[in-house]
Amino acid sequence: MKVFNVFPETIFSIGRVQVTDTVTTTWFVMAAIITICYLSTRKLSIKPSFFQEVLEAIFEFMEKTIKDVLPLNPWLVVPILGTIWILIGFSNMAGLIPGLKTPTADLNTTLAFALISFSMTHVIGIATQGFKGYLLHYKEPTWILLPFHLIAEVTRTVALAVRLFGNMLSGDMIAIILLGIVGLLVPIPFSLLHIIIGIIQAYIFGVLTLVFIAGGIKTKS
Incomplete structure (x- = not known):
């Protein structure tokens, strides 16, 4: 695992735009996801292969999770939220590859994901209830609390x-x-723990986004 600074390091520049190690690793993660998706879906069959079964299980899990939280068609949310889940999950584990930095260990990356979550909440709320109907949920339980809702x-x-x-x-x-103290005695168990934590953190991020969306559409007038 690469030793890194808290702040992203500039790898190269395109004009006045600085491309950091976080960005290049994110590009690598995106390329890996695209490649995996292509290889997993190019030969879909009624008699699924092992990889197709895994892929179908992942999407069924996403659909069920969304359906359990939101009172609307889950496939209105599955494409973008599923993408966020997968991208965050892979990004969380990217640091296990020597020479790569975990993109989500950069506040710029996590803030970008959070802004997508913020946007989804309002876009889906307006799409399902209309602009006026969505705004009305801010009056619950009383308009006096409007400033607190906005904060x-x-x-x-x-x-x-x-x-x-x-x-x-x-x-x-x-x-x-740990690697500095005990050398190579613990990398495998810790790597497994890192994978589990990475998957859990991606899942929690998505579920919290669902909760925020549900909070905006549960009240209709």
Whole structure:
């Protein structure tokens, strides 16, 4: 696992735009996901292969999770939320590859994911209830609390970003400390733990997004 600074390092520049190690690793993760999806879906069959069964199980799990939380057609949410789940999950585990930095250990990345979550909440709320109908949920239980609802919109988005960032950064720092103390005695068990934590953090991020969406569409007038 690469020893890294808290702040992203610039790898190269395109004009005045600096491309950091976080960005290049994210590009690698995206390319890996696209390749895996292509290889897993190019030969779909009525008699599924092992990889097709795994893929179908993942999508069925996503669909069920969304259906259990949201009172609407889950496939309105599956494409974008499923993409977020998969991208965050792979990003959380990217640091296990020597030379790569965990993209989600960069606050810029997690803030971008949190802003997508924030946007989804309002876009889906407006799409399912209309602009006026969606705004009415801010009056619950009374319009007096409107300022607090607006503050909560901002604070929960920031908290979502910081939570994922803190968990993944601390995990990478602990790994570096352990490797420095005990050398190569613990990398395999810790790598397995890192994978589990990465998957759980991706799942929690998605579920919290679902809860935020549900909070905006549960009240209709």
